[in-house]
Amino acid sequence: MRRFEGHAGWAWATCFSPKGARLLSAGLHDRTARLWDGASGRELRCFKGHTGPVVGVAFAEGGKQALTCARDGTIRLWDGETGNEVRRYPAAAECLAVPSDGKRVLVGEKGVVRLLDLETGKALHRFAGHKDQVHALAVSSDGRRALSGGADGAVWLWNLPRP
Numbered sequence: 001m002r003r004f005e006g007h008a009g010w011a012w013a014t015c016f017s018p019k020g021a022r023l024l025s026a027g028l029h030d031r032t033a034r035l036w037d038g039a040s041g042r043e044l045r046c047f048k049g050h051t052g053p054v055v056g057v058a059f060a061e062g063g064k065q066a067l068t069c070a071r072d073g074t075i076r077l078w079d080g081e082t083g084n085e086v087r088r089y090p091a092a093a094e095c096l097a098v099p100s101d102g103k104r105v106l107v108g109e110k111g112v113v114r115l116l117d118l119e120t121g122k123a124l125h126r127f128a129g130h131k132d133q134v135h136a137l138a139v140s141s142d143g144r145r146a147l148s149g150g151a152d153g154a155v156w157l158w159n160l161p162r163p
Contacts, residue, residue: 007027015057017038019063022059022063023035024057026068031054032048033057044080045066047078047083052071053071060105073092074091075091075093075096094135098118103118105118109133113148113156132152
């Protein structure tokens with residue numbers, strides 16, 4: 001068992017890197033995301049820049065990059081080694097998940113799940129069905145399906161288009 005400390009206030013979302021060696025956490029009150037070494041518990045990086053609560057985190061590029069979404073209307077892609085922001089997209093996302101191809105990102109918004117191109121931020125597909133905010137996303141290990149859960153009490157299973 002290990003405890004990771006550093007956020008001021010709630011740690012709202014967490015995830016493992018693809019190989020499980022690193023962890024990401026989202027700070028609701030301190031508006032940061034933090035990258036941790038899973039073995040030592042040491043904080044490796046603090047991603048700062050969001051102006052609203054950070055509510056979602058995910059790894060991209062096989063764990064080399066971090067994705068964050070916040071209630072400031074942005075998704076940000078960060079370089080895990082330097083901590084620099086690589087890219088920023090407009091999105092009112094509450095959660096996100098990256099399929100195994102690593103080229104796309106799913107974002108949960110009010111009433112919809114959108115599939116975006118990670119390089120450009122361009123919308124590739126829109127999944128409609130929820131009647132309220134989408135708060136949870138997961139992608140199957142083969143990257144072919146996604147699961148979303150929302151404030152409407154519904155859970156949806158989606159077939160993802162091939163990249």
